[in-house]
Amino acid sequence: GAVVSQHPSWVICKSGTSVKIECRSLDFQATTMFWYRQFPKQSLMLMATSNEGSKATYEQGVEKDKFLINHASLTLSTLTVTSAHPEDSSFYICSAREAGLAGGTTGELFFGEGSRLTVL
Amino acid sequence: AQSVTQLDSQVPVFEEAPVELRCNYSSSVSVYLFWYVQYPNQGLQLLLKYLSGSTLVKGINGFEAEFNKSQTSFHLRKPSVHISDTAEYFCAVFMYSGGGADGLTFGKGTHLIIQP
Numbered sequence: 001g002a003v004v005s006q007h008p009s010w011v012i013c014k015s016g017t018s019v020k021i022e023c024r025s026l027d028f029q030a031t032t033m034f035w036y037r038q039f040p041k042q043s044l045m046l047m048a049t050s051n052e053g054s055k056a057t058y059e060q061g062v063e064k065d066k067f068l069i070n071h072a073s074l075t076l077s078t079l080t081v082t083s084a085h086p087e088d089s090s091f092y093i094c095s096a097r098e099a100g101l102a103g104g105t106t107g108e109l110f111f112g113e114g115s116r117l118t119v120l
Numbered sequence: 121a122q123s124v125t126q127l128d129s130q131v132p133v134f135e136e137a138p139v140e141l142r143c144n145y146s147s148s149v150s151v152y153l154f155w156y157v158q159y160p161n162q163g164l165q166l167l168l169k170y171l172s173g174s175t176l177v178k179g180i181n182g183f184e185a186e187f188n189k190s191q192t193s194f195h196l197r198k199p200s201v202h203i204s205d206t207a208e209y210f211c212a213v214f215m216y217s218g219g220g221a222d223g224l225t226f227g228k229g230t231h232l233i234i235q236p
Binding site: 004006041042043044091093095107108109110111112113114116 | 152154156161162163164165166169210214224226227228229231
């Protein structure tokens, strides 16, 4: 099956610094990637949708200047948490969607392993 | 708008007993349905999916689910659980609009706890 890899798995940083998380589709081209945030014992909250070569679409309430998303190639999307603060500590998960043979989609998403961010 | 309801936030079950995790959805159009499993500190792994055809879908790790259109349900079942099945289970719905690139709508998750 399709594999999505996230890096780093764990990151600890000081308040005020920026952290970049990478999401790669290893064996397929991902024209669309999604970034989620997950709080303890809760479901995934969609943060933004990124399309290769265009600006990301952010969900309501998500600060686009705080969470910078770049999808510069068909296999890589990055999420940068700028000027991180303790309240940004969370589990961030990416997912990717592979385009169907006829340009459609089954809706199935392939998820990365997740990245746990702890801001001190 | 579509929504997904997982009625049970937590389900404790004894090892080797059967289990059913419930999922109901609301949508006025055709949908694709998924069950994902999440182990601690990991991403989501697809258990099974319903796209079309037979309403009984078999997935990995001995899980199966049945799509019931009249009851708008997609309950997940396993006849005999193991300790290793302890995890968070998410039901998800994708509304096929023929051109959208929206993400899935997830339920809030059900924590399956297997007791020895």
